[in-house]
Amino acid sequence: MNRTQLPTRSTSDVGSNPHAAHPTSLVALARSLWRNRQLIAQMTTREVVGRYKGSALGMAWSFFNPVFMLLVYTFVFSEIFKSRWGGVGADDSKTQFAVLLFVGMIVLSLFSEVMNRAPGLILSNANYVKKVIFPIEILPVIAMGAALFHSLISLGVLLAAFLLFNGYLQWTLVFTPLVLLPLVILTTGLSWMLASLGVFLRDVGQTIAIVTTVLMFLSPVFYPVTAVPEQFRPFIMANPLTFVIEQARDVLIWGNLPNWSGLGIYTLTAITVAWLGYLWFQKTRKGFADVL
Numbered sequence: 001m002n003r004t005q006l007p008t009r010s011t012s013d014v015g016s017n018p019h020a021a022h023p024t025s026l027v028a029l030a031r032s033l034w035r036n037r038q039l040i041a042q043m044t045t046r047e048v049v050g051r052y053k054g055s056a057l058g059m060a061w062s063f064f065n066p067v068f069m070l071l072v073y074t075f076v077f078s079e080i081f082k083s084r085w086g087g088v089g090a091d092d093s094k095t096q097f098a099v100l101l102f103v104g105m106i107v108l109s110l111f112s113e114v115m116n117r118a119p120g121l122i123l124s125n126a127n128y129v130k131k132v133i134f135p136i137e138i139l140p141v142i143a144m145g146a147a148l149f150h151s152l153i154s155l156g157v158l159l160a161a162f163l164l165f166n167g168y169l170q171w172t173l174v175f176t177p178l179v180l181l182p183l184v185i186l187t188t189g190l191s192w193m194l195a196s197l198g199v200f201l202r203d204v205g206q207t208i209a210i211v212t213t214v215l216m217f218l219s220p221v222f223y224p225v226t227a228v229p230e231q232f233r234p235f236i237m238a239n240p241l242t243f244v245i246e247q248a249r250d251v252l253i254w255g256n257l258p259n260w261s262g263l264g265i266y267t268l269t270a271i272t273v274a275w276l277g278y279l280w281f282q283k284t285r286k287g288f289a290d291v292l
Contacts, residue, residue, distance in 0.1 A: 022137075022282040026271075029137070029278050036135050043138075044145035051146075066154040069105070070161055074098035085224060095165040096253075099158065103252055104221030104245045106154045110180070111187050111241055112212040113147040114140070118191040119198030119205035126292040129285075136288075137281060140191035144184060151180075158252070170255035179247045179258055182266040186240060189274030192281040199291050200284075220245055 033040070052058050077097050085097050121139045128134040155176070163169055198204045219241040220228075228236050236242055243266060250256040 022285060024279045024282045026275050026278075029275075032135055032137055033141065036138050039135070040138050040141055040145065043142045044149070047142060047146040048149050062150055062153045063157070066102075066157040070098060070102050070157060073101050073105075077101060095161075099162055099165065100249060100253060101222060102154075102158050102161070103249050104219070106151055106158065107180075107183065107241060107245045107248055108216055108219065108221055109154070110147050110151045111183065112216070113150070114143050114187050114191050115194065115208055115212050116205075117143050118194035119208055121191070121195040122199045122288055123202075123292070129288045129292055136285065137192070137278070140188055140195055143191060144188050148184065162253070170252060172251040172255050172257060175251045175258050176248065178263065179244060179251055182263060182270040183240070183244045185267070185274050186270035189270065189277035192274075192277035196281045196284045196288075199288050215239055215241060 048062075049059065052061050055061060074095060085100050118140060121143060122129060122136065125136070125139060128136050128139075159169060159173065194204060194208060218236060219239045220236065221241075225233065225236060225242065225246065243262060247258050247263070251258055
């Protein structure tokens with residue numbers, strides 16, 4: 001690792017034996033994340049910076065990419081497809097459609113970036129499993145941190161565009177972190193599970209790429225939920241992205257308060273999934289060294 005501080009542990013620590021049992025409780029997870037918080041921050045920073053290493057614009061690409069995509073969405077959907085969003089007034093519907101679509105793309109990108117990387121996390125960091133006393137359970141958290149950084153940049157571009165198009169910002173945008181938090185927890189939990197499965201089943205990476213593509217079209221990114229025929233809406237609502245996309249639009253675009261009961265149920269479900277994913281990861285990690 002490039003000047004990254006590794007955690008120090010005694011040789012009797014379970015981390016020194018890749019075949020030893022590892023703690024699986026949520027308390028153990030919280031302790032691990034807190035104990036390794038500096039390492040997570042350092043490796044997340046390295047992950048973000050490393051993505052643009054060697055390019056002329058460097059980190060500026062993290063800003064220009066979402067700006068470019070927003071411009072493309074605005075042109076294609078307002079000038080070519082002449083798209084309109086149900087319930088949006090005709091005067092501002094051209095730019096408003098692009099902004100509404102961009103909200104969905106931010107949520108989708110946060111989810112799909114982590115999911116698509118998850119199956120290869122352990123495979124691409126095999127040296128941490130075999131040779132170094134390293135808390136490999138933080139690798140999905142690092143991947144989530146990098147994805148969150150790019151999502152925050154995209155969110156800043158979205159807010160700037162909304163302010164430019166409308167001349168104001170909705171005060172309810174302060175609830176955006178609460179809306180995204182359940183998805184972050186859920187995605188990290190799924191990432192633990194996929195990171196483990198990717199070690200034993202190499203086809204998982206190809207499968208997840210297909211799944212995330214399907215979820216893109218089965219979530220209200222390019223269309224409102226009201227545009228879906230009634231008999232198909234249960235399938236759309238079962239998509240874990242649908243609720244978060246709709247809530248993000250409520251607080252960012254429409255100025256509505258979040259659905260607190262829905263967020264509460266989603267958060268409890270996300271925590272359960274995260275714990276199950278972490279449990280699976282901890283139970284199976286003792287076999288990583290043998291496969292790798």
